[in-house]
Amino acid sequence: MVMFFQQILNGLTLGSVYSLVALGLTLIYGILHIPNFSHGALYMVGAYFAYFFAGSLGVPYWGAMAGAAVVVALLAVASERLVFRPLRGAPVLHDMIAAIGLLLFLEAVVQAIWGADFHRLQSPHTQIVHLFGLVAPAQRLLIVAAAFALMLGLHLFLQRTVMGSTIIAMAQDREGAALVGIDASRVSMVTFAISGALAAVAAVLFAPISLVYPAMGDLVILKAFVIIILGGMGSLPGAILGGMVIGFAESFGAFYISTNYKDIIAFALFVLIMSVRPSGLFPGGVR
Amino acid sequence: MGRLLAPAAMAVALLFPLAVPNEYYLYVAALAFIMAISATGLNLILGYTGQLNLAHAGFMAIGAYGVGILTVDYGVPFWPAFVASGLIATAIGVLAGLVSLRLKTHFFAIFTLCVGLILSLVIEKWSDLTHGTTGLIGMQPPAAIGPIRFDTTMAQYYLVLAFLVAALWLMRRIATSIVGRSFVAVRNSEDLAQALGIDVFRTKLLAFALSAFYAGISGALYAGFVRFIGPDLASETHTFDMLAFILVGGIGTLGGPLIGAILLTILTQSLQFLQDYRMIVFGPLLILLVIFFPHGIVGFVRLRRARAHA
Numbered sequence: 001m002v003m004f005f006q007q008i009l010n011g012l013t014l015g016s017v018y019s020l021v022a023l024g025l026t027l028i029y030g031i032l033h034i035p036n037f038s039h040g041a042l043y044m045v046g047a048y049f050a051y052f053f054a055g056s057l058g059v060p061y062w063g064a065m066a067g068a069a070v071v072v073a074l075l076a077v078a079s080e081r082l083v084f085r086p087l088r089g090a091p092v093l094h095d096m097i098a099a100i101g102l103l104l105f106l107e108a109v110v111q112a113i114w115g116a117d118f119h120r121l122q123s124p125h126t127q128i129v130h131l132f133g134l135v136a137p138a139q140r141l142l143i144v145a146a147a148f149a150l151m152l153g154l155h156l157f158l159q160r161t162v163m164g165s166t167i168i169a170m171a172q173d174r175e176g177a178a179l180v181g182i183d184a185s186r187v188s189m190v191t192f193a194i195s196g197a198l199a200a201v202a203a204v205l206f207a208p209i210s211l212v213y214p215a216m217g218d219l220v221i222l223k224a225f226v227i228i229i230l231g232g233m234g235s236l237p238g239a240i241l242g243g244m245v246i247g248f249a250e251s252f253g254a255f256y257i258s259t260n261y262k263d264i265i266a267f268a269l270f271v272l273i274m275s276v277r278p279s280g281l282f283p284g285g286v287r
Numbered sequence: 288m289g290r291l292l293a294p295a296a297m298a299v300a301l302l303f304p305l306a307v308p309n310e311y312y313l314y315v316a317a318l319a320f321i322m323a324i325s326a327t328g329l330n331l332i333l334g335y336t337g338q339l340n341l342a343h344a345g346f347m348a349i350g351a352y353g354v355g356i357l358t359v360d361y362g363v364p365f366w367p368a369f370v371a372s373g374l375i376a377t378a379i380g381v382l383a384g385l386v387s388l389r390l391k392t393h394f395f396a397i398f399t400l401c402v403g404l405i406l407s408l409v410i411e412k413w414s415d416l417t418h419g420t421t422g423l424i425g426m427q428p429p430a431a432i433g434p435i436r437f438d439t440t441m442a443q444y445y446l447v448l449a450f451l452v453a454a455l456w457l458m459r460r461i462a463t464s465i466v467g468r469s470f471v472a473v474r475n476s477e478d479l480a481q482a483l484g485i486d487v488f489r490t491k492l493l494a495f496a497l498s499a500f501y502a503g504i505s506g507a508l509y510a511g512f513v514r515f516i517g518p519d520l521a522s523e524t525h526t527f528d529m530l531a532f533i534l535v536g537g538i539g540t541l542g543g544p545l546i547g548a549i550l551l552t553i554l555t556q557s558l559q560f561l562q563d564y565r566m567i568v569f570g571p572l573l574i575l576l577v578i579f580f581p582h583g584i585v586g587f588v589r590l591r592r593a594r595a596h597a
Binding site for chain 1 (some may be wrong): 337339357386389390392394396397398400401405409412464523530534564565566567569571572573574
């Protein structure tokens with residue numbers, strides 16, 4: 001029974017990280033209608049910048065996280081201006097190829113600077129928490145708490161602020177939003193900044209219990225894609241729910257089936273679901 | 288001028304081994320041709336039919352592993368194993384296509400990316416069959432056909448060249464046939480194609496299976512030529528390499544993948560220090576190409592010529 005709860009905590013941790021990445025991805029999809037393959041590279045760059053700030057400059061963990069979020073947000077905005085803006089109106093295929101180009105470029109640059117080795121990002125929260133006879137590493141609890149706080153913050157931002165409403169308006173109807181005077185390019189930039197920051201925070205939260213390396217974003221981004229397709233492209237609740245589904249499937253699959261194949265579980269589940277329901281679990285993408 | 292281009296290129300390719308100072312050039316050229324065969328297959332589904340299949344390297348790996356496993360572990364002679372590998376890759380391609388082609392545009396791209404990842408993870412983890420991360424070694428070069436032996440690099444170069452010519456000839460026949468036209472019709476508009484009485488799903492499945500066949504054959508050639516294969520072969524980086532070849536040369540054109548494969552191979556070879564970091568150049572190159580020259584070199588030349596005539 002203890003092991004069972006342990007798996008629940010693991011599932012929650014993984015699910016929180018995946019949800020944060022998937023939220024950024026689904027936000028961009030809502031605005032631009034492109035699958036941003038370079039999102040995983042932003043996640044990876046976020047972890048590396050935190051590693052650089054914390055390791056080389058001696059900035060504390062939370063400061064490094066904030067720094068990484070700002071850097072990656074700027075990088076995401078730059079990618080919107082330099083890559084996706086010029087491709088507005090081009091076939092979807094071109095956006096996807098350009099996003100792949102960006103992903104390859106960022107991975108190669110990081111590898112050229114920091115090498116292909118694995119790095120470790122230290123967190124100050126290494127203590128173990130004992131709770132109702134259960135053992136939980138503080139970092140895992142922290143991930144879950146931080147992720148839920150961010151999701152709540154994002155929800156409030158989108159629902160309660162004018163800026164947030166413009167993002168939703170543009171996702172619902174681009175032309176309609178333009179007609180009521182919403183500045184499309186400003187909304188795009190803000191959306192990219194938010195999604196980049198979310199990816200960076202997710203990476204910095206997860207890095208202390210995993211590793212930092214150039215290809216670290218590849219699996220995460222693929223899982224995030226799986227999540228947003230399952231949850232309905234562009235749907236925020238779908239991204240969170242899908243993230244949890246994949247997180248739990250993985251942690252229980254690794255425990256009860258095989259750790260060796262744990263990365264396949266998410267994709268096998270996805271292939272299975274998509275074979276039966278090609279339009280995803282929640283077609284229509286509730287908003 | 289266009290009519291003279293193919294024979295001229297053929298003559299250059301035939302005389303190339305006589306002009307190079309050492310075998311290394313032949314080796315690199317043959318490798319570029321093998322990749323070009325695979326890229327030609329990817330171009331069929333991507334360029335002609337308009338579906339971004341990101342699992343392509345996986346099918347190439349299936350072809351390579353087919354030859355490797357059958358010849359090394361089961362003692363099957365090379366050519367039967369070669370044919371079997373092409374067919375296995377096609378069969379798995381049909382299965383993957385049956386599931387993935389129900390999805391459209393970016394759903395299809397993401398789904399095939401997952402399929403490719405599953406293929407490469409399975410190859411890496413199923414070590415009883417594939418020897419896992421250590422890879423497969425000990426493959427023999429292609430067996431002699433009658434008096435022609437393939438144990439020198441030069442002989443293998445000509446073998447690969449023969450396959451490349453056959454692959455391009457077949458692709459030309461496909462592209463100019465009614466089937467090829469239905470591929471393009473599906474790319475241009477699925478609704479319109481359907482209105483014309485084209486069975487969209489079957490057309491896409493045929494293109495997918497043919498492209499997997501090209502990938503399988505090219506993988507099988509790769510196994511006989513390089514004689515070492517590892518799970519890396521299935522990684523999406525290889526698909527992205529081929530994507531770059533197609534875009535540089537010209538998407539949806541017959542010669543585009545070959546031109547791209549040759550040019551980018553020359554580029555990476557002349558910038559040796561870039562080997563591991565070639566994506567620092569390739570990545571922005573992909574972006575600049577889709578923004579400014581979405582039809583690659585062939586498209587650019589055609590446009591210039593059309594303007595000159597106008």
